[in-house]
Amino acid sequence: MAHLRTETQFTAAVSEQVINDFALTVATANGTGSQTSNLVLLRTLFNIGVPVAGKNLFPSNIQGLPTWYTIRLSKDGYLARREGSEILICMNFATAAEDMAEMEEGGIVVYDESITPAAIKEGVIYHALPVKELVKPFNVPAALRAYVGNMAYVGAIAWLIDLPLDEIRKSLSRQLKGKEKAIELNLGVIQAAFEYCEVNHVHACPYRVRPMSGYNEGRILVDGNEAAALGGVFGGVNLVSWYPITPSSSLAESLAAALPKYRMDPDTNKPTFAVVQAEDEIAAVGMAIGAGWAGARGMTATSGPGISLMSEFVGLAYFAEIPAVIWDIQRMGPSTGLPTRTSQGDVLSAYTLGHGDTHHVVLFPGSPKECFEFGHLAFEIAERFQIPVFVLSDLDLGMNLWISDPFEYPAEEINRGKILNSAEVDALGSEWGRYKDVDGDGVGYRTVPGTPSKWAGYFTRGSGHDENSRYSEDPQVWEANLARIRRKFNASRDAVPFPIIDAPLGADIGLISMGSNDPAVEEARDRLRLEGLETDYLRIRALPINGKVLDFIADHTINIVIENNADGQLHSILSLELGDIKSKLISVCRCNGLPLTARWITSEVAGIASR
Amino acid sequence: MAHLRTETQFTAAVSEQVINDFALTVATANGTGSQTSNLVLLRTLFNIGVPVAGKNLFPSNIQGLPTWYTIRLSKDGYLARREGSEILICMNFATAAEDMAEMEEGGIVVYDESITPAAIKEGVIYHALPVKELVKPFNVPAALRAYVGNMAYVGAIAWLIDLPLDEIRKSLSRQLKGKEKAIELNLGVIQAAFEYCEVNHVHACPYRVRPMSGYNEGRILVDGNEAAALGGVFGGVNLVSWYPITPSSSLAESLAAALPKYRMDPDTNKPTFAVVQAEDEIAAVGMAIGAGWAGARGMTATSGPGISLMSEFVGLAYFAEIPAVIWDIQRMGPSTGLPTRTSQGDVLSAYTLGHGDTHHVVLFPGSPKECFEFGHLAFEIAERFQIPVFVLSDLDLGMNLWISDPFEYPAEEINRGKILNSAEVDALGSEWGRYKDVDGDGVGYRTVPGTPSKWAGYFTRGSGHDENSRYSEDPQVWEANLARIRRKFNASRDAVPFPIIDAPLGADIGLISMGSNDPAVEEARDRLRLEGLETDYLRIRALPINGKVLDFIADHTINIVIENNADGQLHSILSLELGDIKSKLISVCRCNGLPLTARWITSEVAGIASR
Amino acid sequence: MAVSRPAADKTGRRGKGTVLNPLGLPKTDYRGRPSTLCKGCGHDSVSQRIINVTWEQGLAQHNVVKMSGIGCSSKTPAYFLQGSHGFNGLHGRMPALSTGVVIANRDLEVIGISGDGDTASIGIGQFKHAVRRNIPMTYIVENNGVYGLTKGQFSATADTDQVLKYQGINKLPPLDICVEALAANATFVARSFAGDPKQLEGLLGAAFRHRGISVIDIVSPCVTFNNDAWSTKSYAWGRENEVIINSIDFVPEHEEIEVSDYDDEIEVQMHDGSWIILKKVGTEHDPTSRKAATILLEDANSSGKFVTGLIYIDEEKENLIELLDLTEEPLAQLPAYKLRPSSEVLEEINKAYMFGS
Amino acid sequence: MAVSRPAADKTGRRGKGTVLNPLGLPKTDYRGRPSTLCKGCGHDSVSQRIINVTWEQGLAQHNVVKMSGIGCSSKTPAYFLQGSHGFNGLHGRMPALSTGVVIANRDLEVIGISGDGDTASIGIGQFKHAVRRNIPMTYIVENNGVYGLTKGQFSATADTDQVLKYQGINKLPPLDICVEALAANATFVARSFAGDPKQLEGLLGAAFRHRGISVIDIVSPCVTFNNDAWSTKSYAWGRENEVIINSIDFVPEHEEIEVSDYDDEIEVQMHDGSWIILKKVGTEHDPTSRKAATILLEDANSSGKFVTGLIYIDEEKENLIELLDLTEEPLAQLPAYKLRPSSEVLEEINKAYMFGS
Numbered sequence A, B: 001m002a003h004l005r006t007e008t009q010f011t012a013a014v015s016e017q018v019i020n021d022f023a024l025t026v027a028t029a030n031g032t033g034s035q036t037s038n039l040v041l042l043r044t045l046f047n048i049g050v051p052v053a054g055k056n057l058f059p060s061n062i063q064g065l066p067t068w069y070t071i072r073l074s075k076d077g078y079l080a081r082r083e084g085s086e087i088l089i090c091m092n093f094a095t096a097a098e099d100m101a102e103m104e105e106g107g108i109v110v111y112d113e114s115i116t117p118a119a120i121k122e123g124v125i126y127h128a129l130p131v132k133e134l135v136k137p138f139n140v141p142a143a144l145r146a147y148v149g150n151m152a153y154v155g156a157i158a159w160l161i162d163l164p165l166d167e168i169r170k171s172l173s174r175q176l177k178g179k180e181k182a183i184e185l186n187l188g189v190i191q192a193a194f195e196y197c198e199v200n201h202v203h204a205c206p207y208r209v210r211p212m213s214g215y216n217e218g219r220i221l222v223d224g225n226e227a228a229a230l231g232g233v234f235g236g237v238n239l240v241s242w243y244p245i246t247p248s249s250s251l252a253e254s255l256a257a258a259l260p261k262y263r264m265d266p267d268t269n270k271p272t273f274a275v276v277q278a279e280d281e282i283a284a285v286g287m288a289i290g291a292g293w294a295g296a297r298g299m300t301a302t303s304g305p306g307i308s309l310m311s312e313f314v315g316l317a318y319f320a321e322i323p324a325v326i327w328d329i330q331r332m333g334p335s336t337g338l339p340t341r342t343s344q345g346d347v348l349s350a351y352t353l354g355h356g357d358t359h360h361v362v363l364f365p366g367s368p369k370e371c372f373e374f375g376h377l378a379f380e381i382a383e384r385f386q387i388p389v390f391v392l393s394d395l396d397l398g399m400n401l402w403i404s405d406p407f408e409y410p411a412e413e414i415n416r417g418k419i420l421n422s423a424e425v426d427a428l429g430s431e432w433g434r435y436k437d438v439d440g441d442g443v444g445y446r447t448v449p450g451t452p453s454k455w456a457g458y459f460t461r462g463s464g465h466d467e468n469s470r471y472s473e474d475p476q477v478w479e480a481n482l483a484r485i486r487r488k489f490n491a492s493r494d495a496v497p498f499p500i501i502d503a504p505l506g507a508d509i510g511l512i513s514m515g516s517n518d519p520a521v522e523e524a525r526d527r528l529r530l531e532g533l534e535t536d537y538l539r540i541r542a543l544p545i546n547g548k549v550l551d552f553i554a555d556h557t558i559n560i561v562i563e564n565n566a567d568g569q570l571h572s573i574l575s576l577e578l579g580d581i582k583s584k585l586i587s588v589c590r591c592n593g594l595p596l597t598a599r600w601i602t603s604e605v606a607g608i609a610s611r
Numbered sequence C, D: 001m002a003v004s005r006p007a008a009d010k011t012g013r014r015g016k017g018t019v020l021n022p023l024g025l026p027k028t029d030y031r032g033r034p035s036t037l038c039k040g041c042g043h044d045s046v047s048q049r050i051i052n053v054t055w056e057q058g059l060a061q062h063n064v065v066k067m068s069g070i071g072c073s074s075k076t077p078a079y080f081l082q083g084s085h086g087f088n089g090l091h092g093r094m095p096a097l098s099t100g101v102v103i104a105n106r107d108l109e110v111i112g113i114s115g116d117g118d119t120a121s122i123g124i125g126q127f128k129h130a131v132r133r134n135i136p137m138t139y140i141v142e143n144n145g146v147y148g149l150t151k152g153q154f155s156a157t158a159d160t161d162q163v164l165k166y167q168g169i170n171k172l173p174p175l176d177i178c179v180e181a182l183a184a185n186a187t188f189v190a191r192s193f194a195g196d197p198k199q200l201e202g203l204l205g206a207a208f209r210h211r212g213i214s215v216i217d218i219v220s221p222c223v224t225f226n227n228d229a230w231s232t233k234s235y236a237w238g239r240e241n242e243v244i245i246n247s248i249d250f251v252p253e254h255e256e257i258e259v260s261d262y263d264d265e266i267e268v269q270m271h272d273g274s275w276i277i278l279k280k281v282g283t284e285h286d287p288t289s290r291k292a293a294t295i296l297l298e299d300a301n302s303s304g305k306f307v308t309g310l311i312y313i314d315e316e317k318e319n320l321i322e323l324l325d326l327t328e329e330p331l332a333q334l335p336a337y338k339l340r341p342s343s344e345v346l347e348e349i350n351k352a353y354m355f356g357s
């Protein structure tokens, strides 16, 4: 490929260049297949070693509405969402004017020739791209034209920021699963666009890409839902019962794709799993609970509205003590809210789901690696404590590609928890009681149906029951049972993932956050440090909290709880666990459907600190 | 009637007698119709002026399981549940041994002859009652025998504690709606039993009833569910959509009985209301919301499991801003729990029901009078703020007969809130936007379908929307909308029923409670006073709380939150509202399916005070 | 036949060439906001049919409410009758909301729009019970055999062994909306095809006049996820295989109908006095016979036939509002004095519970 | 006929006079805890039928699970088969739980007990979808037309114009469990009567052997709230009006059956190799014909006939477990190495996503 400038040209230009540290936004209409182009760009950058993050801002719609895809390059590895972009690719007439208006001096705009810029901004460079003409020579069927046309901006970007075309080809063929004809066609368009720019535009773009080493090495690029699905595969999931809902559908669909690959019975080559699309979320979680009760590993994945529908069943699993795993890929609520916008608004709902006095174990993965880890760990916790376990991810972590440390093989063997086999239950005979707290951890021993013993059978119910699971309305029996369940809940505190604490030199201010906020918080801490403000950081990875969290809060003059919802739900839950030192907690939260930005967090925290 | 002793005999005996201050418990099997006998006893006592409370402890079953009915007589008007009874009526073989074992010295046991006392206790008097023989002469059909047989203990009690038979007749004919034959039959048995005792037993019962004046005068005897239903009748309810569930069914059924009496259209003599038994709770609340949206007053009544099922719909009503009234007659949860036991375990669920960031107005009636009041007030609040409003009662208040102040006619006219008629909306034209905060209280103006104006139509959705209710994914629009809803919620703080505060001489200790705990708390305060411990008392009647609650808490060294659930849910909610002074909050709660007792509260509070 | 004329004729042409309906309004008034659905989506053509019929019949938009669940289909109420109130509710819960609405205001014409997922999967329970209660409304299922809005999963109406791009093969048998409706004692059951405007408009015209619930199962292709020619939910398949059992002409109340009994026709008088005239096409089917309807559907399904038209109608059964015997005045419009009894009444009530009573 | 013998004969009598079943167990072993239902409740007699048949067939209790929703009917699993696991779940949600159970362990014999409220009101959605998925289980509806446990409200199977003491008149049409099952493509549909032990036991015997879901709608009177003679859910009415369409004899796998074709009989071979022999009674009905079943029910309902017996059976359709093609070993019993791929596999996966890949 002759199209790459020579190294000498590079060095010549370097002085005024911005290397691997800028953002570009592609504005298109959805349903035009631009996702392929965007992913090709992202993967190419990843593969040449540039730390990148892609955030897809898409509508709750199938075709024709505005979509923005922002790719942030950060040689320093800051991969949180960032406001503004140095480079704008305008492919959508509908939003062109607005999009262009947001460009700041020094910005570069590439636009489809069919769109005429509403206003030309001082200090902004504009490059027209005759997409239609560029595609024409390849005479593609009408249906594919828009799709292929999107490759044009890949070529333009390659020309703008020095993307090696051979790397693009690699990504492309990976994306198109090696379909040679398609690859050649698309690459042809990319190349045509590249050459068109080379010939017709003056290259004055300071934003450049340079292959780099370091950050990406040993790391993977994957979205949280896929990682979670693989976690389930290695967690021994037997039943995935789900109901489609954005942004959780891709988790279940990834499982449907991965399980046949990795989980066929080595002896019979038949499935050791079932994936069932239920009629609704109530049935979905009900099936998972039924499977858990019968000794298999059942899970479901949903989002806000599904969580609401699952309340009654989750309350049953809580009180009848049945293991189940529930993934909530949070989207913006209340109600239907914004199905394609991210949020952390279900924390309180999940923690206390169900009428009556209930509290559940909730896990908060903060990266694809943790999605994988919690994907199998959740089953261990669910079976050990015989409880429903929630894993709260969100649209940002679940549906966007993140650079992550690779998946780690589970350190612990699969442990099915306290299940008695026929020999064991025969040995105990009438001694055995389903809800007896033999070990003092509040967790009783259970049997599963099909256990060949006349002692194994017992009756499960969501109504009041005694240690032998017989129906009881006796007040003492009821209180004793609740007390045991509370014991169990407390026992789980030290069995769930511990918080990640970074408190190098004991700062006065402690930051507390969870889940997908991690990169933004870390970046914010660096920025604060530059402003001379040291902060410690604790990332909560599970509820209920344990001593580590309490100590951290006690050790800091101010603890600032950072979350992506309207009510400061995590802050509320911590407040309740704390008692006195609560007054040291200050809530900082917002809720606008977008991942938090480091700039926003920086200004909030700086504001509080300067009080 | 010759059966009553003469006054002289009375005065003679008075010295060693305990007048109008004891409790009697009737132990029977359910489905035997003993409820009639018990209610006759209760009403008779009420009508002769004795302050009484009856607590029915019944199983979640239709026939044959143990039921206990305890009547407390308290000349001083302490009508909370009380432990232990001086008089025990043993009609149930199954529980006789246990029941008798609980009797303390000085107690009196009346038992069906067919039951032989397991053990005779020192200092306890036993009277056998040959129920079968007593009923025989009346040769009643087999089906009715058990039912009629229960009248025997009414006679025995009349003999024991001096119940005037003519008063019993009155209550009986009221209970049997004047069916003369039935009345005579039952009265006959009562009389026979009375005479049998007179002849065969030595009367040594110190516990006596004396007609008294004062307390009961001007008061009514009614259960909370019936009061709530009447509140709905006067609140202008148009649609009652419900699904049967204990202990809320009698609320809806009372409405079905009362509405045709009081709410037929004066012009057409046709219903101005509909009562629809839905297929489940989701549909029940959905219908009420549909009616509210279309401009009618819709309500539903349910209990814990129903609340869980209603989450998604309540979230829609919250976010789309649609009025609806939801009664939760709380029973013991989690899950199916104990359907026939009381609890206050749904406070947190109701307050935050639904995924995403939600918070609802919740009312806590503390007496039948308040059930009536909130029964109509809830509609005013729901329509004024365009929100779903929860009213949390419980089994104790809802299904037991309470002595209460009479119902008060609503002081305010019915107010449908901000609804524009065609003239008004025409005048505004394109100016009007469904969700514009014109008045600064966060409440927009709405139109209802059928308003003859081309401007009136708008589109309602649970997804993101702008001031004109157009779909919007714009982050600013979303945030502004949530901010307005928050404004609305805060505006409601001073529009909901204020707390009832009793702080005569500014004690150090403040008690905070809600709902049906009221009589127990008041009694506890008197007991504490006797022990030299003064307490102030604030009874929360609604969430969200306002300044009055905060001030009260601030004004007291210790605030003790008293509630009938496992997690101290009200305490948690207050903690979150408080911030700093939270540390002054101490939780005292228990959860065993029984109404709280003054003795228990007394010891708890005394314990904390003496720290 | 004399009485049957193309609906358009009923509309007058007054100057400037714009056709106006009986209310003197141009059709453009009955439009909604621009559709955001995929180009060619069957749902958009159904919306157009609704616009045409409501305009031709001169329905007053302020008396119409548009109810829907969640899905691409359920979005469509935003794209027609801009002058009507619309309520895009919850997934599968449109029936309960609609029930509340008609009880609140019996004068409203309720048009409910749902999808096959919204009705046959999560919503089958509320659907059955709304049918059973004979809620006065038109219940339209825009049936494409997939979940469009969530990107192409199978719905409960997908055919056995159907293949979908991202989902593989569906092994389960479909639920048939018309069979389900009939089983639940529906009083108006029809099936149609988004690719057959004329017939659909006839059915809509009749549905709006029906006394109780009118269920119309419309095969409405999803061009993005389920429009391959071999799919029974595709345009191609529909055009190939549609078997029209009857077509409907509609005669408004006020017009005279000379009762004829050509045996290729059936006249049914609607509850509002108007008449529908069913021209039998092809098969002999009597839509007033439950048994005939049951057998028609059983045969069609066992032989894989796509029959369209009015399958069953019963104008005799009372609707929910009639069963409740509600007062004529819409409950939502009752004056305060009809909502709250007098203080004297409350006095009486208190007395009944009072000490000494 | 040779093959047909009273089931009791299959059980041997060994000393001490106690009859033992094929597993050598006395019937008492198949009892449950004492019933807390009202004396005479139809549900108790259904429980007794289940005890008899499971005992006679020698089902191993540890391989049976008893699933139920909420209601008096749903309480009954506590009153039979004390040796089996039981799960008294949520109101209307037994089907979902059962689906999870059979997937977890395909070897289990699932007996689901529900009520008319539990199935036809709140549970109709899950019921339809369980039927559609052909879950291998026996789904029993103890149908009394009321909500017993909540004290006598109407359920969705109550007859039109039925009167209940505290509820007044029911104006709505009933949902018919058998019609609903058939509409959802059920593979075994039967109706029976708690007052007809012999027939019910025959049906249960066949149901336990059926390949997919066996739906049995049993009129099971509520003596407390709905047993007046004029109620179609009362003992009296049932005894008066029952029209038996066939009675079932059951021939275990191992026994020889001389295939005869008396035209008053139909033999159906069950998936496990055993045979059921249907003796037609009264009406001519072919239970292997969907159309015949559909018409039978339509006629029965329109004429108010209470037909009992096996209405429809299809042994050909695969059940959900077969459709999922699950491995033979119950998923709940798989060893750890079948639940977690090796670390090498994970390495491969990581590589695929890794920088430089």
Ligand SMILES: Cc1ncc(C[n+]2csc(CCOP(=O)(O)OP(=O)(O)O)c2C)c(N)n1
Binding pocket: A243, A244, A245, A246, A281, A305, A306, A309, A336, C070, C071, C072, C073, C074, C091, C114, C115, C116, C117, C118, C119, C142, C144, C146, C147, C148, C149, C150, C155, C222
């Ligand atoms: C409770 C709930 N579950 C899931 C979803 C996600 N969801 C939105 S639309 C839809 C299915 C739509 O399918 P259909 O009703 O056939 O409409 P179509 O898009 O095909 O027209 C689903 C599952 C939701 N909005 N709410």
Ligand SMILES: Cc1ncc(C[n+]2csc(CCOP(=O)(O)OP(=O)(O)O)c2C)c(N)n1
Binding pocket: B243, B244, B245, B246, B281, B305, B306, B309, B336, D070, D071, D072, D073, D074, D091, D114, D115, D116, D117, D118, D119, D142, D144, D146, D147, D148, D149, D150, D155, D222
């Ligand atoms: C979600 C929920 N709603 C309501 C109830 C109250 N409830 C218990 S049993 C029952 C109906 C039982 O009727 P059916 O299924 O016919 O059983 P039966 O008692 O008649 O045998 C209801 C409504 C409940 N337990 N859960």
Ligand code: SF4
Binding pocket: A062, A063, C036, C037, C038, C040, C041, C042, C043, C072, C073, C144, C148, C149, C221, C222, C223, C224, C225
């Ligand atoms: S996805 Fe299918 S159903 Fe949805 S708008 Fe597009 S074509 Fe229509």
Ligand code: SF4
Binding pocket: B062, B063, D036, D037, D038, D040, D041, D042, D043, D072, D073, D144, D148, D149, D221, D222, D223, D224, D225
């Ligand atoms: S109430 Fe009816 S259904 Fe329930 S146990 Fe009694 S008789 Fe049976």
Ligand SMILES: [Mg+2]
Binding pocket: C115, C116, C117, C142, C143, C144, C145, C146, C147, C148, C155
């Ligand atoms: Mg669809």
Ligand SMILES: [Mg+2]
Binding pocket: D115, D116, D117, D142, D143, D144, D145, D146, D147, D148, D155
């Ligand atoms: Mg029933």
